[in-house]
Amino acid sequence: MSTTSRQILLASRPHGEPTAANFSIVDTPVAAPGPDQVLLKIRYLSLDPYMRGRMNDGKSYSAPVPVGGVMEGGTVAEVVSSNSDRFRPGDIVLSHSGWQSHALADAKDLRKVDPTSAPISTAVGVLGMPGMTAYTGLLTIGQPKPGETVVVAAATGPVGSAVGQIAKIKGARAVGIAGGADKVRALTEEFGFDVALDHRSPTFAADLKAACPDGIDVYFENVGGHVFDAVFPLLNFFARIPVCGLIAQYNATSLPDGPDRLPLLMRDVLTKRLNFRGFIVRDFADQSKAFFTDMSRWIAEGKVKYREDIVDGLDKAPEAFIGLLKGKNFGKLVVKVG
Amino acid sequence: MSTTSRQILLASRPHGEPTAANFSIVDTPVAAPGPDQVLLKIRYLSLDPYMRGRMNDGKSYSAPVPVGGVMEGGTVAEVVSSNSDRFRPGDIVLSHSGWQSHALADAKDLRKVDPTSAPISTAVGVLGMPGMTAYTGLLTIGQPKPGETVVVAAATGPVGSAVGQIAKIKGARAVGIAGGADKVRALTEEFGFDVALDHRSPTFAADLKAACPDGIDVYFENVGGHVFDAVFPLLNFFARIPVCGLIAQYNATSLPDGPDRLPLLMRDVLTKRLNFRGFIVRDFADQSKAFFTDMSRWIAEGKVKYREDIVDGLDKAPEAFIGLLKGKNFGKLVVKVG
Numbered sequence: 021m022s023t024t025s026r027q028i029l030l031a032s033r034p035h036g037e038p039t040a041a042n043f044s045i046v047d048t049p050v051a052a053p054g055p056d057q058v059l060l061k062i063r064y065l066s067l068d069p070y071m072r073g074r075m076n077d078g079k080s081y082s083a084p085v086p087v088g089g090v091m092e093g094g095t096v097a098e099v100v101s102s103n104s105d106r107f108r109p110g111d112i113v114l115s116h117s118g119w120q121s122h123a124l125a126d127a128k129d130l131r132k133v134d135p136t137s138a139p140i141s142t143a144v145g146v147l148g149m150p151g152m153t154a155y156t157g158l159l160t161i162g163q164p165k166p167g168e169t170v171v172v173a174a175a176t177g178p179v180g181s182a183v184g185q186i187a188k189i190k191g192a193r194a195v196g197i198a199g200g201a202d203k204v205r206a207l208t209e210e211f212g213f214d215v216a217l218d219h220r221s222p223t224f225a226a227d228l229k230a231a232c233p234d235g236i237d238v239y240f241e242n243v244g245g246h247v248f249d250a251v252f253p254l255l256n257f258f259a260r261i262p263v264c265g266l267i268a269q270y271n272a273t274s275l276p277d278g279p280d281r282l283p284l285l286m287r288d289v290l291t292k293r294l295n296f297r298g299f300i301v302r303d304f305a306d307q308s309k310a311f312f313t314d315m316s317r318w319i320a321e322g323k324v325k326y327r328e329d330i331v332d333g334l335d336k337a338p339e340a341f342i343g344l345l346k347g348k349n350f351g352k353l354v355v356k357v358g
Numbered sequence: 359m360s361t362t363s364r365q366i367l368l369a370s371r372p373h374g375e376p377t378a379a380n381f382s383i384v385d386t387p388v389a390a391p392g393p394d395q396v397l398l399k400i401r402y403l404s405l406d407p408y409m410r411g412r413m414n415d416g417k418s419y420s421a422p423v424p425v426g427g428v429m430e431g432g433t434v435a436e437v438v439s440s441n442s443d444r445f446r447p448g449d450i451v452l453s454h455s456g457w458q459s460h461a462l463a464d465a466k467d468l469r470k471v472d473p474t475s476a477p478i479s480t481a482v483g484v485l486g487m488p489g490m491t492a493y494t495g496l497l498t499i500g501q502p503k504p505g506e507t508v509v510v511a512a513a514t515g516p517v518g519s520a521v522g523q524i525a526k527i528k529g530a531r532a533v534g535i536a537g538g539a540d541k542v543r544a545l546t547e548e549f550g551f552d553v554a555l556d557h558r559s560p561t562f563a564a565d566l567k568a569a570c571p572d573g574i575d576v577y578f579e580n581v582g583g584h585v586f587d588a589v590f591p592l593l594n595f596f597a598r599i600p601v602c603g604l605i606a607q608y609n610a611t612s613l614p615d616g617p618d619r620l621p622l623l624m625r626d627v628l629t630k631r632l633n634f635r636g637f638i639v640r641d642f643a644d645q646s647k648a649f650f651t652d653m654s655r656w657i658a659e660g661k662v663k664y665r666e667d668i669v670d671g672l673d674k675a676p677e678a679f680i681g682l683l684k685g686k687n688f689g690k691l692v693v694k695v696g
């Protein structure tokens with residue numbers, strides 16, 4: 021009995037915003053698992069902003085997806101057949117199988133997911149990469165202290181919502197930024213932010229200033245663009261800026277017109293002793309156990325809430341991903357594959 | 359017997375490069391010391407790039423010098439008379455008396471200098487603020503590891519020369535940048551840098567690239583400008599950039615023409631996980647004992663060498679300071695006041 025995997029490939033590299041034409045769909049036969057391999061049926065595919073970077077050529081923190089290759093991504097999968105002692109058919113695992121319906125995987129690259137403790141989709145959400153991005157970046161680099169002001173954008177997303185809620189757990193004031201009235205409302209009503217702002221408001225910069233009367237001590241940077249421009253003058257002396265994403269500039273094809281603000285940034289780094297530090301979650305892989313323990317407890321205690329935006333069907337992944345880059349999702353964007 | 363202090367005042371705020379007209383010289387009577395005060399005769403005045411910032415209005419890490427006020431600065435002084443149990447006439451102290459020949463000071467603001475262990479001028483040099491700036495910024499933020507490449511500019515200056523030599527002590531490779539053949543020669547022959555480069559060379563950017571075949575792990579930023587521009591593309595993943603000075607842009611009166619490179623900087627902060635962190639030496643005041651112990655030993659062992667550029671006479675301070683901002687000094691610039 022042979023297996024076929026439906027796959028979404030990178031058909032061409034986007035110039036600026038990706039379009040449907042940058043993706044193609046194919047059905048490809050999957051070989052039987054070799055020694056210490058398992059055959060997986062993908063249940064959920066995670067869609068995340070970092071994938072935009074993988075569509076470009078050129079050096080970044082990971083190799084680009086080759087043109088004609090399967091789009092990369094984290095997945096929650098069910099074991100169909102196994103040549104490994106560690107996994108049995110029916111087991112749920114976290115894999116990095118990408119945008120496809122079935123895949124072979126080496127047992128060593130898989131981590132078992134307990135389907136009884138939380139919905140299995142959270143393994144790519146609040147209990148997975150996005151949640152751990154928030155946890156490690158905020159606590160290791162941001163280091164919020166009681167009474168300090170923490171600002172985060174894309175704040176209904178899986179990273180931003182966790183950042184705000186962990187900031188509150190640590191006694192800080194959380195200011196969340198999102199786009200659109202529904203999301204803004206959810207920030208205070210659902211996620212417990214102290215203040216919520218709409219970055220689409222024409223008075224956004226003034227709104228942010230009013231919302232941060234004592235300035236900003238931690239800005240968790242995951243968007244860049246005009247949100248950063250509004251944040252920058254409000255940064256306090258000794259502010260910490262963990263940088264894990266710049267979604268507003270991922271589609272940029274050239275630098276903006278001047279003036280060149282690089283010297284301005286450096287001046288404030290010096291005079292205010294700012295600390296800008298980029299990171300990605302795997303830099304802090306050694307914190308995965310502490311993260312999982314803390315985050316599971318906070319969810320159980322009702323201190324961290326999460327929201328998922330589930331799209332049904334692998335074929336819809338390209339459209340959903342294009343929307344993600346425009347802020348169309350509301351919560352962690354996940355594709356229910358099968 | 360009344361005392362007169364010759365003082366150099368900030369006559370007006372410079373627009374761009376300071377000129378002699380921004381300073382004025384006056385003779386002012388000094389009152390007798392009150393309780394717990396001492397009367398000081400200034401022996402050495404330290405001239406440092408940060409003073410340019412104090413000449414501007416507006417918020418920085420310290421208050422500006424008021425127009426008509428005595429220019430600020432670190433000084434090594436001799437106690438003339440004392441109303442404090444802690445100090446006797448003839449004692450040598452470190453004070454922050456500014457650009458003048460005599461001053462009153464509160465005993466609590468003074469630190470005794472041992473004139474038998476090193477030339478007393480080093481208390482504002484390699485064993486003082488500049489040396490400690492190098493020590494704390496390099497070791498706490500830069501954290502050079504054996505085999506890594508450390509780059510520093512203004513490298514014959516008191517901060518840069520200490521950065522390079524401490525980097526060598528820690529097993530790193532030290533690349534020094536200076537302006538002019540004499541300084542470049544001193545970097546390798548006198549201070550032991552592995553490679554020395556002239557930033558005035560038309561091939562400077564290419565020279566730097568060739569000098570750093572494995573990229574740059576630590577860039578100790580004290581100049582900015584075109585040196586930073588050459589360094590930036592060579593920064594390695596996880597590079598650390600302690601920022602303690604931007605002398606190349608202190609005289610700037612507007613931002614350079616575009617494009618706006620701020621998004622470019624942020625992109626590399628993210629993808630390369632760079633860490634930019636501003637600091638000034640007093641942020642690390644708790645390290646002063648460790649600094650003094652280590653640096654004194656390194657000097658005694660011949661592992662750290664220093665060079666002073668001593669200008670004779672307080673009246674020459676403005677001209678010497680203007681030259682400092684243009685890189686005309688060679689070594690730690692100190693004014694022998696009396």
